[in-house]
Amino acid sequence: MLVIMKLDSPRPDIEKVKQKISGKNCIPHEIPGASKLGIGITGQTNLLDEEDFLTMDCVDEVIRVTKPYKLVSREMKQEDTIINVNGSFVGGSELSIIAGPCSVESRQQLFDIAGELKEMGIKFFRAGAYKPRSSPYSFQGLKEKGLEYLADIKKELGLLIVTEAKDTKSLPFVAEVADVIQIGARNMQNFSLLEEVGQLKNAILLKRGLAATIEDLLMSAEYILSQGNFNVILCERGIRTFETMTRNTLDLNAVPIIKKQSHLPIIVDPSHGIGIWDKVPAMALGAIACGADGLMIEVHNQPDKALSDGFQSLTPKNFKLLLEKLEQLAPIVNRKITDYERIG
Amino acid sequence: MLVIMKLDSPRPDIEKVKQKISGKNCIPHEIPGASKLGIGITGQTNLLDEEDFLTMDCVDEVIRVTKPYKLVSREMKQEDTIINVNGSFVGGSELSIIAGPCSVESRQQLFDIAGELKEMGIKFFRAGAYKPRSSPYSFQGLKEKGLEYLADIKKELGLLIVTEAKDTKSLPFVAEVADVIQIGARNMQNFSLLEEVGQLKNAILLKRGLAATIEDLLMSAEYILSQGNFNVILCERGIRTFETMTRNTLDLNAVPIIKKQSHLPIIVDPSHGIGIWDKVPAMALGAIACGADGLMIEVHNQPDKALSDGFQSLTPKNFKLLLEKLEQLAPIVNRKITDYERIG
Amino acid sequence: MLVIMKLDSPRPDIEKVKQKISGKNCIPHEIPGASKLGIGITGQTNLLDEEDFLTMDCVDEVIRVTKPYKLVSREMKQEDTIINVNGSFVGGSELSIIAGPCSVESRQQLFDIAGELKEMGIKFFRAGAYKPRSSPYSFQGLKEKGLEYLADIKKELGLLIVTEAKDTKSLPFVAEVADVIQIGARNMQNFSLLEEVGQLKNAILLKRGLAATIEDLLMSAEYILSQGNFNVILCERGIRTFETMTRNTLDLNAVPIIKKQSHLPIIVDPSHGIGIWDKVPAMALGAIACGADGLMIEVHNQPDKALSDGFQSLTPKNFKLLLEKLEQLAPIVNRKITDYERIG
Amino acid sequence: MLVIMKLDSPRPDIEKVKQKISGKNCIPHEIPGASKLGIGITGQTNLLDEEDFLTMDCVDEVIRVTKPYKLVSREMKQEDTIINVNGSFVGGSELSIIAGPCSVESRQQLFDIAGELKEMGIKFFRAGAYKPRSSPYSFQGLKEKGLEYLADIKKELGLLIVTEAKDTKSLPFVAEVADVIQIGARNMQNFSLLEEVGQLKNAILLKRGLAATIEDLLMSAEYILSQGNFNVILCERGIRTFETMTRNTLDLNAVPIIKKQSHLPIIVDPSHGIGIWDKVPAMALGAIACGADGLMIEVHNQPDKALSDGFQSLTPKNFKLLLEKLEQLAPIVNRKITDYERIG
Numbered sequence A, B, C, D: 001m002l003v004i005m006k007l008d009s010p011r012p013d014i015e016k017v018k019q020k021i022s023g024k025n026c027i028p029h030e031i032p033g034a035s036k037l038g039i040g041i042t043g044q045t046n047l048l049d050e051e052d053f054l055t056m057d058c059v060d061e062v063i064r065v066t067k068p069y070k071l072v073s074r075e076m077k078q079e080d081t082i083i084n085v086n087g088s089f090v091g092g093s094e095l096s097i098i099a100g101p102c103s104v105e106s107r108q109q110l111f112d113i114a115g116e117l118k119e120m121g122i123k124f125f126r127a128g129a130y131k132p133r134s135s136p137y138s139f140q141g142l143k144e145k146g147l148e149y150l151a152d153i154k155k156e157l158g159l160l161i162v163t164e165a166k167d168t169k170s171l172p173f174v175a176e177v178a179d180v181i182q183i184g185a186r187n188m189q190n191f192s193l194l195e196e197v198g199q200l201k202n203a204i205l206l207k208r209g210l211a212a213t214i215e216d217l218l219m220s221a222e223y224i225l226s227q228g229n230f231n232v233i234l235c236e237r238g239i240r241t242f243e244t245m246t247r248n249t250l251d252l253n254a255v256p257i258i259k260k261q262s263h264l265p266i267i268v269d270p271s272h273g274i275g276i277w278d279k280v281p282a283m284a285l286g287a288i289a290c291g292a293d294g295l296m297i298e299v300h301n302q303p304d305k306a307l308s309d310g311f312q313s314l315t316p317k318n319f320k321l322l323l324e325k326l327e328q329l330a331p332i333v334n335r336k337i338t339d340y341e342r343i344g
Helices: A009-025 A051-055 A107-119 A142-157 A169-178 A191-197 A216-225 A254-261 A268-274 A277-289 A316-333 A338-343 B011-023 B050-054 B107-119 B143-159 B171-176 B189-197 B214-226 B253-261 B268-274 B277-289 B318-331 B337-343 C011-023 C048-054 C106-117 C143-156 C171-177 C191-195 C216-227 C254-261 C270-274 C279-287 C316-333 C338-343 D013-023 D052-053 D107-119 D144-157 D169-179 D190-198 D214-226 D254-261 D268-274 D278-289 D314-331 D338-343
Strands: A002-005 A027-032 A039-040 A059-063 A084-086 A087-092 A097-101 A124-126 A160-164 A180-183 A203-207 A233-235 A266-268 A293-300 B004-005 B027-032 B037-042 B057-065 B083-085 B089-091 B096-100 B125-126 B162-165 B180-183 B202-207 B230-237 B265-267 B294-300 C002-005 C027-032 C036-040 C057-063 C082-087 C088-092 C095-102 C124-126 C160-164 C180-183 C201-209 C230-234 C266-268 C294-298 D001-003 D027-031 D039-041 D059-063 D083-085 D089-090 D094-100 D123-126 D160-164 D180-183 D202-207 D232-236 D266-268 D295-297
Touching: A002 A009, A002 A316, A009 A027, A009 A039, A009 A051, A027 A216, A027 C180, A051 A059, A059 B277, A087 A097, A097 A107, A097 A316, A107 A124, A107 A142, A107 A316, A124 A142, A142 A160, A169 A180, A169 A191, A180 A191, A180 B253, A180 D214, A191 A216, A203 A216, A203 D052, A216 A233, A216 A254, A216 A293, A233 A254, A254 A266, A254 B277, A266 A277, A268 A277, A268 A293, A268 C027, A277 A316, A277 B277, A277 B318, A293 A316, A316 B089, A316 B277, A316 B318, A338 D278, B004 B011, B011 B027, B011 B037, B011 B050, B011 D059, B037 B096, B050 B057, B083 C036, B083 C048, B089 C266, B096 B107, B096 B318, B107 B125, B107 B143, B107 B318, B107 D059, B125 B143, B143 B162, B143 B171, B162 B253, B171 B180, B171 B189, B180 B189, B180 C095, B189 B214, B202 B214, B202 C088, B214 B230, B214 B253, B230 B253, B253 C191, B265 B277, B265 D107, B268 B294, B277 B294, B277 B318, B337 D013, C011 C036, C011 C048, C027 C216, C048 C057, C088 C095, C095 C106, C095 C316, C106 C124, C106 C143, C106 C316, C106 D268, C124 C143, C143 C160, C171 C180, C180 C191, C180 C270, C191 C216, C201 C216, C201 D039, C216 C254, C254 D278, C266 C279, C270 C279, C270 C294, C279 C294, C279 C316, C279 D278, C279 D314, C294 C316, C316 D278, C316 D314, D001 D013, D013 D027, D013 D039, D013 D052, D052 D059, D089 D094, D094 D314, D107 D123, D107 D144, D107 D314, D144 D160, D160 D169, D169 D180, D169 D190, D180 D190, D190 D214, D202 D214, D214 D232, D214 D254, D266 D278, D268 D278, D268 D295, D278 D295, D278 D314, D295 D314
Parallel strands: A097 A124, A097 A293, A124 A160, A160 A180, A180 A203, A203 A233, A233 A266, A266 A293, B096 B125, B096 B294, B125 B162, B162 B180, B180 B202, B202 B230, B230 B265, B265 B294, C095 C124, C095 C294, C124 C160, C160 C180, C180 C201, C201 C230, C230 C266, C266 C294, D094 D123, D094 D295, D123 D160, D160 D180, D180 D202, D202 D232, D232 D266, D266 D295
Antiparallel strands: A002 A039, A002 A059, A027 A039, A084 A087, B004 B037, B004 B057, B027 B037, B083 B089, C002 C036, C002 C057, C027 C036, C082 C088, D001 D039, D001 D059, D027 D039, D083 D089
């Protein structure tokens, strides 16, 4: 349920409504709208009476949210959410391009790639310090050492860091370095982890699970928002189907569907999605044309020597060609690639 | 196996090679390349000896085709196939936009919609006279009467007709009217129907089946080419997955994959793919950005009264908005929408 | 809609009801029940008024059928359908075991295998004369010659023949020889073929398509019943999923679901389902334990030399071991393997 | 790689081999075979030379393991693993039947159901204290209170407790009460949790993820074994497909496949698998006929009032009918239901 406050309601009125909600054993969530403030209500809202709120002078409107996901739904908030990641924005008119290698492999590798990306105007740098792998015998990441290198990148190059938190144990260390904490596809329904990142202030990049419906993804985002962290970026990265020529089936249909159902930004990871480097640019362009707010692309300076996922990584040179195409495409979907335009 | 003839080989040399192939109980297929002629060989090519051909003076090169699909593969023919549909081209620099209602419902309905589309510069008009439906109690199309109306559209408005052949029985009637004969998703592995359209000259639009891998689709195309009809247009229209918020999962990954594997043109049908009209434009733009050669879009002047698939049909007005976007997008992927540019 | 006649209604009463139905532009179908006769109604039943029938003296009850499939549904007919295939029964207390090679390869091969199977008490012999294959270059069956051999088997060994009709063109020839006409998975939604077999008297074995929901399968059966042929045996044979260790995912869940939704018999084909011969017996036992009415099993005397699907075929010796297990299992699910018990 | 020691190798010889392995930066794992001891090797075994071991007097044989999963594979250990769960065995001739409600709801509910099950001879009692739920607003379990009640059941009724560990945080509490710790489907690739349970002695019930291939499941089991805990029971519980008439598609094909690939026991959960209570018995029988080592069945005394998954729960009465059927079925697959036979 959503209570819309009258225009410019003073703080005491807002608190009065929130107290009434709490008094009914429900939880109030302030949701700033374009003009009026909304107060979302979660909990046993079926026990609430709309009249109780409509009779309050400061209340303009009461809306029932019909979907199983509440705080993430468009019903609860009509305007697109724009997330401020330490001064850069995700979800607005600027496309968010996150690039970097799959894993942190060495300090040198990291600085080489990050340096090239920074020159291209990229702001969000990705690399995994903790790598969840299907096999216990595969490279599991440099862990704390990897985080240290990422902190150096942040300090020395001024890039925003996107890196994965694999579990609740490493989360505090990751949260210290990461501007955006990534929750991987296999952890999308690791509800304990979701609840913990819900109590942080960092932006969270939540990847869709391999067999997760769009509703499942939105429900997992709801776990995070319901704990107070509204800075959630959704990420489509491919689902499992019978097709074997691609690594996964990147489901671009999810983009317009999510745009309709939710106010949260949605980006696309074509590298994991299709999983074959020379088809990544096509899918990246497709994602933006479908309306995505950004991309997450694997870039490696020596793909054939990468410790993980080399086959799906672009070289910096090919990535630059893609950026040029994206710059052309952006205005057609009413977007821009700000810094890239400035620098390129 | 593919035999590449020397530049400007005279007809007798070509015939000599073809006879040698036939003499080994294999089948020769002339495949015109950009400069040199190729002669594709199908049948038990494992019994052939490359030396037999390499020792012929007129032969330049012999190439083993490693894929299970032969005539459709890029190994057999490197250049993109451009199909001449009675003067309009599919697969070249011009995007092919096929539009129209799901079914022929009445003469009036057909002319109303076709008239609007013609004004927008559309050349390919689609409408089903024979409708394969999951339920025997659903509207099955106007059949012969529907074909008659389509013939009138062709004669009076000069539009090219794209319409489905449901079975071998109605195929001769369809073939008389249709410039492009559509083979529906449920018939993609109706091999008898494929063999029969393989003996026609009409262009064939082959839709991917709901559970067909990309390899399955290419093998079905191979059935048609192996009978002599090289005018095949492939069509991605969505596969079945666990997702329920969309009608199907439109698999845009198929576009760059097919472009790499095959020389045949590939178009996309976002209307059946995502199945929700207000998300069709997003997926249409995505398809072209991914590299598709064209689109097939359902357009109806009264979607809420349509006898089939109204929920996924655009109104002419919304379709026009999409065309304007496509016109902007086309040059970014090195395409154009010729007539639309000229007229709009 | 279903009209239940009063007990022992005389023929003129029945005709009166049928005429009333026809008079409303709907189609009546006589459905014999355990005691009372039902008259199923298809067509635009939403235009019918139940009162029109309830006021007739000879009518006992009127039932609305809520499912999209009508004649195949349990609502329309509560008793299990038992199909009489020239003296042998499918769907009753006796398990129906259909066995034989994938394809007719030669007269000798056919008689060798059929002879061994007959000795084991098998009544239903399967082998394909027309083989739908993904590749146009694969063995397509012996066609008319194959049918001839099957006719010989029938005449000389007295086995009932189960063989596939690939298209409407070959259907008349197949129908002459086959006691049970098989419609393959890829033809499950070849509606023209379904309509034609609906006009025959032969029993029809309808295999589930690779991406067909259970509802789709029942709708396809409905096509056949709606044309007058109620002798339909459904067959689960595996669906397409992401799993790659099996050929298909044999969906045994379909068995209890179909038993609840429909009165038609359902058998299972574990050979195509799991696709690996040494796992076929496990899945065969599982199918019967789940409640299936029978099995279709590929048996070949030289699996490694089979022209198709050898990898999933049992040798006669292994098949006999399976039969012994099935004989033990049958009584637990209130079934028997009659002739096998008598002979074995 | 697997080193097979000579018969009755003395401890010093075993240690010598293990030291050689450790000396090469690989990890040795003792794997007791029927007669001879095996020493499995994981790590960078490609750097090892087989000759190094074959030249040792105490070594009988060296086997390369070709699968990506090592310790769980049949190549590494040919005999079926039989797990001793505090005196009861999983994986041997006795079928393991785990029964109980989805969630612990109250002390009373728990004792009522457990009492009835104990009377039927059931040894393994399941109930969730921590419940991972798609929605943050759904009942999440009684948590610590729930564990307390389960400990009471264990003490007072002597039943073995099977209950889920949702995260590493609650794991120590769960491990204190649980005889078998369940890892749920959504946590199958929560590798940090897998590593932690790998360091415990409790038996682990590892459920297959919704989109996990059989290989994925075996790789996840490998995580646990590689940490030293060989007491792993696999559990098939349904995968996600396009079918909507069932909650999931219970994939019984996994049973014979896993039996071939791995020495670990595999049980089946038909309650979550098909998700509809009146079809659970059919799938349970099917699972055992396919070769499963046991079942996990939801039983609730008031299914319509259950706080979770009531729709898929059997009443004790219906569960007893199933047990009677299972008792008949067991000998056909060379199994028994020991205590049930003794008591029932």
